[in-house]
Amino acid sequence: MNQLKLIEWATGEFDNTAQSKEEPTWYVPLRLWHRLLPHRIQGKWAIFAEQANFLDLERPYRQRVWVLEPQPNGGLAVQYWAFKDPARFRGAGANPGLLEDALEPALDLLPGCWLDVQVVGDVFEATPREGDRCCFTYDSKLRQVVLGFEASETQFLSYDRGVDPETGQSLWGALMGPYRHQKRLAYPVITPAE
Template sequence: MSHATDIKTLARWMCSDFSNQEQAFENPPFYAHIRVCIRPLPLSNFPEPSLFLEQAYDYALNQPYRIRVLKLNIVEERIELENYKLKDKETFLGASREPEKLKKLTPNDIELMQGCDMFVDWTGTSFKGMVKPGRNCRIVRNGKETYLDNSFEINDHQLISLDRGYDPITNELVWGSVAGAFHFKPRQSFANEVEF
């Protein structure tokens, strides 16, 4: 059984190659086939528990449209995730599936995404994360600034995730799923790579 500050269990559940193939095949007009691949970063380079995430269309795994480093911290009896982007993402494209490339990543290669930290809470059976309130996580998509509303829920057999971008003035949906959350199942686990 887990608890509110169990970073290791959260990391072990997150470290997988996830796919929403079942959902995409059942409802292709609304859901593309997406892969989310998350691996732990080596403690030799990142002494704080940190994960590397790539999100890509299944047909273009080597061209991820989202690359992040997530640092896991315990703050006041709950887990918080700090979101970082890569300064030069081209250098590390595909690194979630190439551990040798991942070993070259250092804290000098990443930059904090202001306002994009997430609270992560234990539900009793899963971890639920959401962007901290305040509409401060700004993402530019197709030349338009939006604020990110991002949430996820994870347990040992699935990841449910919802990312949406809203207009900061009108609060209208600009990008993201109109049909609801993506449901991912792990294809391959990297839990055994978690050292912390």
């Protein structure tokens, strides 16, 4: 699988302006940044992700890191990591210099937060592994998120949605289908340091 092509397509600056205008009840206007980390995590390439509501771009949220994991069968998987101190990296989407310190000691592995990546036509589709539950603690409460995305040359679809870990009821995110982000700016791919 072409890891470099996934990185080229998935990194950049995106927004869902058109979708939020067409369906304002279900989709808030978001800006989404995906930046290749300047350092590898456990020897693997990694992408920083962050988003912000267009009405409050100065307060981005949902900082996370995807570590790209080549698989023995030639496939690719994505393992999610969280920042131990997300506030320290807040705004790195717009200010990538903040990512110089985004090294493994600043991160926590999120067990169960895996996506398997497949190429379907000219799209990379990333779906949760069978039986996995992506859970983490936030504000002293157990949280669960169902992850997923599709990346093409010009668009990034996010299926991420928060669910109640006890009932499975959807709480936020892609409740009525994916967030459809159009790529507005491509970022150059620079080989990260070891």
